[in-house]
Amino acid sequence: MRVGVFICHCGSNIAGTIDVAKVAAEMRKVPGVAFATNYMYTCSEPGQDEIKEAIKREKLNRIVVAACSPRMHELTFRRTIEKAGLNRYFLEMANIREHISWIGLDKEANTNKAIESVKMAVAKAMNNKPLYSQSFKVNKRVLVIGGGVAGMQAALDCADGGLEVILVEKSPSVGGMMARLDKTFPTIDCSICILGPKMVDVAQHDKIKLYAYSEVDDIKGYVGNYQIKIKKKATYVDWVKCTGCGACMEKCPAKNSYDHFNFGVAPTRAINIPFPQAIPKKAKIDPNYCRQFVKGKCGVCAKICPTGAINYEMQDEIITEDVGAIIVASGYGLVDMDKFPEYGAGRYPDVITGIQYERLLNASGPTEGHILRPSDKTEPKTVVFVSCAGSRDKSCGIPYCSNFCCMYIAKQAILTKDHIPDSQSYVFYMDIRSPGKGYDEFTRRAQEDYGAKYVRGRVSRIYPKGKKMVVVGADTLLGTQVEVEADLVVLATAVTAAPGAPQLAEKLHISYDTFGFYVEGHPKLRPVETNTAGVYLAGCAQGPKDIPASVGQGSAAASKVQALFSKDMLESDPAVAKVNENTCVGCLKCIMTCPFGAVKEKELRGGRIVANVIETVCAGCGVCTATCPCGAIQLSHFTDNQLLAEVNTICQK
Amino acid sequence: MAEREYAYYSGCSLEGTAVEYDMSMKLVLEALDVNLKEPEDWSCCGSTPAHTVDHVLAAALAARNLSIIEKMGTDTVTVPCPSCLSAFKRAHLGMAGDASFKDQVNDLIDEPYNGGVISKSTLQIMYEDIGLEEVAKKVxxxxxxxxxxxxxxxxxxxxxxxxxxxxxxxxxxxxxxxxxxxxxxxxxxxxxxxxxxxxxxxxxxxxxxxxxxxxxxxxxxxxxxxxxxxxxxxxxxxxxxxxxxxxxxxxxxxxxxxxxxxxxxxxxxxxxxxxxxxxxxxxxxxxxxxxxxxELAQNKAAAEAEEKARKAKQKEDKTKTEET
Incomplete structure (x- = not known):
């Protein structure tokens, strides 16, 4: 066995707090190590060349690279040694950067720890076996979860590239949050006018299969071969027969139903089409408000429907679709107003959220685009905007910035002046965050051309006084308290992860952060990938972002899928579980513990039952190896012998 | 036999400017079958003047009283004055959450306070312990x-x-x-x-x-x-x-x-x-x-009867006009 050890300085990242030359010198004393050296940047081209040359010159057959996390460069070095003729699994990495040099300043202690860590890697490398990938077919269909602007962009780009797309949207129409907006910043172009055509394209594209009012119920499989169970929720209206005429909605007597599309700023009917441009334009019954469901009798819509589409007996339906990749564009949520008792916690009708105000501004909204305050349907003359309602507020558990509120407040202030020329807007802000193209000019325009008064300071409380809402806050530039008697108060409530985001992440086996936003593969270099092969991200599911950024991510995710699907066959990871049929006793406990359903029963010729791992399904998590009572199931590349060799090394003194 | 028993810490205000709070609170709680026990030799709660200067001193003033109450064998003290209440709670929570703070405070007082007293306002015991139903019954x-x-x-x-x-x-x-x-x-x-x-x-x-x-x-x-x-x-x-x-x-x-x-x-x-x-x-x-x-019920009944009569008369008048 001839092991070569390469210690990376990573500039000063590692060499700053670890004596790398000493680590290399110590390694030369280890039995089996034929060559050890240290180098400034092992991942650079000359660094990799040195590995290749050393393999040939020193006849090395196992390689240890002590550098950064294997997450960062394991693949890089595997390719390097493969080019020099070694099996890629003869590489072992010791993570002396994230695990050692970055976390301690004591150089001597770090160096000792690094020596032990590299010795462990050497011991493991000497036990490494050659492994070979299998190749398997790719199903070139893609699932897009979420029909907002990011998801639609991803779906259209994939479909235009010739891929079959399954688009699942949980609400009754595609369009997402963007469909609710009135105008968009910084151009003040009508949101639905630019989004509507895209929605129609989604509906009419022969490569896109849309499941509206549906949710992803279950995901099985792996990159290239997923089986998706989609739950089509009961709408109580047969969408094949429904023509979207809207007659049912006019006659429905349950007039006080909560309007999800309008965020409850006005009531709707129990049977409704969410908005005029809805895709698909079909009616749906809300059983929480429908008299037929609540009281057991009514049936008005069934009588009025000209096509007989109403079906009160409808049940949820499960549909299975097979795909090869998944784009997650499940969007965002907004923090509840009851988080703000100092602003009335939702008790005052004239304190509303930004998205509710958006609906009041919108021509297809409940007030047909006339700004009328909810309490008495009068036109407000003084409107106060409160930015950062929840955002950047640790006491709310939301330390992050919600990204687009500064911009939409400026837009809403401009639109308020357009709608009501004798109105005055006030904006309470912490900072104005407007870093996009044309954004800062836009917020200046709101102040300079439209006369919005910007007050730098937080609002401490809002209370009603007669017909007015008194907004009490600080002006930190003047150093005084201010009170504004407003007719309407708009809170820019913080962006949160979409409801149910963590549960969906668990189905997808992708990671999410403390706040429920999905974690990208690398914050800079892999912004739309996840750490799960075949699953990509787009839009606000990954973090708050505005429309251009969401659209950009939708397209980026689509191009990643195109690249994945450019090959007909994919290579499997051979670092998966393997059963030793000679020692397996057939207890099949591994079948019960496998979270991926990768272990199956197998009958040998003599009739003996053993476990059998389906290599392409196995994710290599190792749960089965811990379960097996007789050590018959072993995770390749992480076998008991390999791990024990490492343990022995650190236990020897 | 009283249904409930609490230590009752009135504090300085209720002996002076707010004596009517003390008088009325005691009578109301008596009506609600609550037995109040006044701690022997209680002293200042450590409110405003002390905590603007020194938190340990402020807590010690409060803890001296809490220690007396702890020795009385009552686990809850009820306090009418929010300022006293806040001083007690701050001392109690501060000592419970920080052992070194607790030691510093206990060093200043004769008998250590071991954290065995819950402080509640009189409003809180009426609202939570006694309950609205009981409170309403005595009306x-x-x-x-x-x-x-x-x-x-x-x-x-x-x-x-x-x-x-x-x-x-x-x-x-x-x-x-x-x-x-x-x-x-x-x-x-x-x-x-x-x-x-x-x-x-x-x-x-x-x-x-x-x-x-x-x-x-x-x-x-x-x-x-x-x-x-x-x-x-x-x-x-x-x-x-x-x-x-x-x-x-x-x-x-x-x-x-x-x-x-x-x-x-x-x-x-x-x-x-x-x-x-x-x-x-x-x-x-x-x-x-x-x-x-x-009397209220009688007045209400009378008012209702009057209203009924008025409505009946209105109806009668209406029918009469229709007839003519």
Whole structure:
């Protein structure tokens, strides 16, 4: 066995707090190590060349690279040694950067720890076996979860590239949050006018299969071969027969139903089409408000429907679709107003959220685009905007910035002046965050051309006084308290992860952060990938972002899928579980513990039952190896012998 | 045999400017079968003057009392004054959460405090321990003319991690108690607004402006009196009302009652024993309307009968006109 050890300085990242030359010198004393050296940047081209040359010159057959996390460069070095003729699994990495040099300043202690860590890697490398990938077919269909602007962009780009797309949207129409907006910043172009055509394209594209009012119920499989169970929720209206005429909605007597599309700023009917441009334009019954469901009798819509589409007996339906990749564009949520008792916690009708105000501004909204305050349907003359309602507020558990509120407040202030020329807007802000193209000019325009008064300071409380809402806050530039008697108060409530985001992440086996936003593969270099092969991200599911950024991510995710699907066959990871049929006793406990359903029963010729791992399904998590009572199931590349060799090394003194 | 027993720490205000709070609170709790035990040799709670100088000293002053109560064998002390309550809770929570702080405090006092006492306001025991149902059962009288603005003051429910009672921004316990005894409560949004507290001494004008806002909002809410649970709030709103009028050119004349006085009135206790005569702004005119619940029921029945007769007559008149 001839092991070569390469210690990376990573500039000063590692060499700053670890004596790398000493680590290399110590390694030369280890039995089996034929060559050890240290180098400034092992991942650079000359660094990799040195590995290749050393393999040939020193006849090395196992390689240890002590550098950064294997997450960062394991693949890089595997390719390097493969080019020099070694099996890629003869590489072992010791993570002396994230695990050692970055976390301690004591150089001597770090160096000792690094020596032990590299010795462990050497011991493991000497036990490494050659492994070979299998190749398997790719199903070139893609699932897009979420029909907002990011998801639609991803779906259209994939479909235009010739891929079959399954688009699942949980609400009754595609369009997402963007469909609710009135105008968009910084151009003040009508949101639905630019989004509507895209929605129609989604509906009419022969490569896109849309499941509206549906949710992803279950995901099985792996990159290239997923089986998706989609739950089509009961709408109580047969969408094949429904023509979207809207007659049912006019006659429905349950007039006080909560309007999800309008965020409850006005009531709707129990049977409704969410908005005029809805895709698909079909009616749906809300059983929480429908008299037929609540009281057991009514049936008005069934009588009025000209096509007989109403079906009160409808049940949820499960549909299975097979795909090869998944784009997650499940969007965002907004923090509840009851988080703000100092602003009335939702008790005052004239304190509303930004998205509710958006609906009041919108021509297809409940007030047909006339700004009328909810309490008495009068036109407000003084409107106060409160930015950062929840955002950047640790006491709310939301330390992050919600990204687009500064911009939409400026837009809403401009639109308020357009709608009501004798109105005055006030904006309470912490900072104005407007870093996009044309954004800062836009917020200046709101102040300079439209006369919005910007007050730098937080609002401490809002209370009603007669017909007015008194907004009490600080002006930190003047150093005084201010009170504004407003007719309407708009809170820019913080962006949160979409409801149910963590549960969906668990189905997808992708990671999410403390706040429920999905974690990208690398914050800079892999912004739309996840750490799960075949699953990509787009839009606000990954973090708050505005429309251009969401659209950009939708397209980026689509191009990643195109690249994945450019090959007909994919290579499997051979670092998966393997059963030793000679020692397996057939207890099949591994079948019960496998979270991926990768272990199956197998009958040998003599009739003996053993476990059998389906290599392409196995994710290599190792749960089965811990379960097996007789050590018959072993995770390749992480076998008991390999791990024990490492343990022995650190236990020897 | 009393149903419940608590240690009762009245604090300095309730022996002086707020003696009527003490009188009325004790009578109301007695009516509710609560036995109160006064700790022997109690001393200052360590409120405002001490904690502006030294937190250990402030906690020690409070802990001395808590230690006495702990030795009485009572696990709960009920405190009418929010300032005393806050001092007790701060000391208790501070000592429970930090062993070195606890040692520093215990070093200053003769008998160590081991953290065995729960402090609750009298409002909290009425609302949570006794319960609205029991509170309502003792009512014998009604106050039909009263519309009360319930005023909680700043520290009864805040900061939430110390007070651990009711909603920190929109408390409802006093509202609910007053409603339970049949009193009309106005929808008052300045429940927690600052009364000016102890700044009445160094910055009287500022306090007068703050109190003026509270009084004006109470009137705007349709109330004709304010209920309080804090001696300092009562003093600023009641004693300073004439100063407010002089400074602001207003003409406020709003009685400021302790919530216990109002509850006591509905329990049939006399204004004299509840210390109503000790208020600066007289509440006499308002409470003169007090009647028994039986009278109230009779009046209500009579009013209903009258209304019925009126409607019947209207109907009759209508039919007559139709006939002609």
């Amino acid at each position: 014998t009288h009604a106050l039909p003319d009263l519309v009360v603005a319930p005023y909680y003051g700043c520290i009864l429910t805040r900061p939430p991690e110390i007070a651990q009672f009711d909603d920190p921004e929109n408390p409802v316990s006093m509202d609910k108690i007053l409603e339970a005894v049949g009193v009309k409560v106005s929808s008052f949004v300045f429940k927690l607004e600052c009364c000016g507290a102890a700044f009445g001494v160094p910055k009287r004008d500022m306090v007068n402006r703050l109190t003026a806002k509270v009084l004006s909002m109470a009137l705007d809410s349709g109330a004709n009196c304010i209920a309080v649970a804090c001696p300092l709030c009562q003093q600023n709103l009641d004693l300073r009302q004439s100063q407010v009028n002089a400074l602001m050119g207003t003409n406020y004349n709003i009685p400021i009652l302790y919530f216990s006085q109002i509850v006591g009135l509905t329990y049939g206790l006399t204004p004299k024993e509840l210390g109503i005569d000790k208020l600066i702004v007289s509440a006499d005119d308002l409470i003169r309307s007090r009647i028994t619940v039986e």
